[in-house]
Amino acid sequence: MSGKPNLLLIMCDQLRADVLECYGNSFVQTPNIRRLAESGVCFDRAYSQTPVCVPARHGLIAGVNPFELGLVDNSLSFEDIRHPLPELIRSQGYATYAVGKMHFHPVRKHYGFDRMLLSEEIASHIQDDDYLLYLQENGFGDVIEPHGKRSEHYYVPQQSELPEEHHSTAWTASRTCELIRNNRNRPFFIFSSFIKPHPPFDPCVPYDRMYPESAIPMPVRQESEKHPDDYSIWTQNDYKVNGIDNVSDDDIRKMRSYYYGSVTQIDKQIGVILDTLEETGLRDDTLIILTADHGEMLGDHYAFGKRTYYESSTRIPMIVSWPNQIPQGERREHLSMLQDVYATFIQAAGGALPLESSGKDLTAACQDPNIPSRERIIAEYGQGRAMKFMLRWGDFKYIYHANGERENLFHLGLDPNELHDIADDHREICSSCRQQLVEYYKGYSFQEALDCDSLRSFPYEQPVANGYINQYPAWPQTLIQDT
Structure with missing residues (x-):
């Protein structure tokens, strides 16, 4: 080892904080994430500023507020990133890798990653996606939508067509473990990004039946919230579930059950990654941060999806673990956000934080709980x-x-x-x-x-119902042509 810590960023897509054991959930089984938390510090007030995939992810690797990049939604048109996280870490002598979902545009824009092993939520061509190539090579090229069926099935709970060992969740963990083993003699930065539990909620057997629907708690909500102030909730409910009145309590319980199953399936693979770090003798030399780009409403406040500022959508897990460097099994009330991941990793790598970054080094608060928190998050x-x-x-x-x-x-x-x-x-x-x-x-x-x-303001207007949307219709046709 060079004396520099290894850096591992684990991101889950659409993972709400309160579904984890280490954030107080006694129903959903997440023993490996709890194990990670017990070896580090949980931040209880971490938030995604723009709770949707593209802004959250690009704000993290840029170290700035997403709107400074021109990102306030899932647009693919935005400003260049001046000091991307992987590039700054690579300049400190690190091997840098991306595994799983990045959601970059163009899809292989590397931002300083030496190697990208991609499993994107929606691929335009099979050659752009390492996971789809893997499926093809292993006899599963006939599975047209390997991350679950979308369009009108987007929020319909479904069992994965793939066996657990070939699901994207296992593939992401497996590729991460390979990189850990192959880089045990030099410092590495790995951004390991799971697509799940982003919808469609498609856990494998046995996770699809792990949480009996009769035992599933109903969402937090009250009748008056069927008519929300939030324009995005109206719109999302329309195209995700065809209107809130069309979703029964049984539908919601099943949806939540399959979401929980997806979370536990991810937790198992996070355990595989932690085991690999321990087996290779690298655990004590590795700074790990586990987080999410945003949460998921799951019927809370009569809403589905993200794009809102209710806690279920915007509050995210933020777990920092670095054995022998920061306390273990502690919690912090400091307000934190995704740019803090940027600041934490750059400073741990020995780099200088760019002046425009709005991030704060989380390890400072880990080491000293009396360090003042930022006063607010906007x-x-x-x-x-x-x-x-x-x-x-x-x-x-x-x-x-x-x-x-x-x-x-x-x-x-x-x-x-x-x-x-x-x-x-x-x-x-x-x-x-x-x-x-x-x-x-x-x-x-x-x-x-x-x-x-x-x-800015507009006269109040309720969206017009349009029903389900046909999401990404080019996805299956393109892959069929490529295969």
Whole structure:
């Protein structure tokens, strides 16, 4: 070893924090993630600023707020990243690898990765995707949608067509373990990114029946939330489940059961990765961060998907483990976000943090719980009428919706399930929050958020129902042509 720690970033797609044992869930089995947490520090107030795949991931590797890249939704048009994380780490003498889902555009834009072993959620050509090539080579090239059937089946729970050992979850862990073994004599940075538990929820046998539907807890919700303030919830419910009134309690329980099964299936493979680090004698020399790009509503507040600022969507796990360097089995209340992964890894590698980075080194808070937390997190999602903002501080969360200038205010200390909107009772707090947001976005010259000296607004409008959308219809046709 060179004296530099190995760096391992484990990301799960659409993994909400409260589904994990180490975040208080006693129902879903995640013993290996708990094992990781017991060897490190859990951050209890970690958030995805723009809770959807592309902005979250690119904000992480850029070390800046996603909107600074021009990303407020899943657009594939954005600013160049000036100081990408893998490039800065490679400059410190590291071998750098990407495994699994990156969601980059173009798909093989490497950002400083020496090698990319990709398993993307949607591939345009089989030759671009290492996992699809693997399936073809191993006799599973006839499986047209190996990550689960989409379109009108997008949120329909389904058993994977693949055996567990060939599922993308196992493939991602296996490729990660190969890289660990092959690089045991030089420092490495591996970004290991699982597609799941992103929908479709398609666990393998036996995970599809691991959680009996009769035992599944129902979502946190109340009847009044069937008519949400959030424009994105209206839209997502329409195309994901064809409208909230079309989803029965049995449907929801089954959906949650299969999501939980997918999480436990991932947990098993994370255990395989941890075992490999221990078998190779590298565990003590490896700084691991486990996180997610965003969460999943799973019916909470009568909503499905992400793209909202309820805790289920925007709060993410953030677990930091570095044996002999930071405490073990502790928790931190510091407000944290994905750019902190950027800062933590760069500084652990011995690099200098770029001035424009908004990240903070998480190991500092791990080592000293008295280091002050950032005072607030400001977040934004969407364009036009769908635009909304979050201000998170102390025990409070404020949300502003451009559609009709709707506002929500929650006291998470007293109301962790966000069932009691207190905005009408605290107009002075809401007014202060709006002014803070205005001044903040003025400082960045983010004009899309502003209308002169106010936040952008539109007359209130409820979306028109369109029903299911045919997602990525080119996916199966392209692969059939390629095979």
